[in-house]
Amino acid sequence: MSSKAIFYHAGCPVCLDAEQNVALALDQQRYKLETVHLGTDKSRLTDAIKAGVKSVPALVLDGAAYHINFGASIDDLK
Amino acid sequence: MSSKAIFYHAGCPVCLDAEQNVALALDQQRYKLETVHLGTDKSRLTDAIKAGVKSVPALVLDGAAYHINFGASIDDLK
Numbered sequence: 001m002s003s004k005a006i007f008y009h010a011g012c013p014v015c016l017d018a019e020q021n022v023a024l025a026l027d028q029q030r031y032k033l034e035t036v037h038l039g040t041d042k043s044r045l046t047d048a049i050k051a052g053v054k055s056v057p058a059l060v061l062d063g064a065a066y067h068i069n070f071g072a073s074i075d076d077l078k
Numbered sequence: 079m080s081s082k083a084i085f086y087h088a089g090c091p092v093c094l095d096a097e098q099n100v101a102l103a104l105d106q107q108r109y110k111l112e113t114v115h116l117g118t119d120k121s122r123l124t125d126a127i128k129a130g131v132k133s134v135p136a137l138v139l140d141g142a143a144y145h146i147n148f149g150a151s152i153d154d155l156k
Contacts, residue, residue: 003103005103017142018144021139021140021142021144022100022137022139022144025081025083025104025105025108025109025139026103026104026105027103027104027105027106027107028105029105030103031103059100061099061100061103062099064095064099066096066099066100066146066147067145067146067147067148068144068145068146069143069144069145070145
């Protein structure tokens with residue numbers, strides 16, 4: 001059974017680095033990874049906020065939010 | 079060839095959660111994971127600071143620091 005991982009970003013350099021080095025380092029046998037650009041896909045903002053995402057880049061693993069370094073505040077993406 | 083991952087923590091609840099859900103989610107075929115408790119192993123502080131760790135929990139992947147949420151400042155562990 002695989003778990004769900006959603007990587008939220010906004011295309012910023014900090015985001016891209018975290019995607020390459022953390023999100024893509026996850027065990028893909030266990031985690032099905034989806035990448036969401038909140039800068040271009042505003043329709044996903046509500047889900048991100050509901051999961052507790054306060055800044056990007058962030059990784060939501062099975063519904064729990066993990067903020068990785070700091071690229072941009074979620075408030076600046078609304 | 080496997081890469082090196084060091085998970086720095088201080089035993090705090092935020093740290094333990096990040097260890098269980100992010101550090102242990104890494105692909106262990108690609109990353110050799112070491113876990114360091116900076117609260118009890120002060121000798122590792124210098125290495126952590128050199129890698130850019132400013133707070134725990136943090137994951138250092140091939141020398142680059144990724145701070146995951148916020149448990150404690152590195153200054154409070156010195």
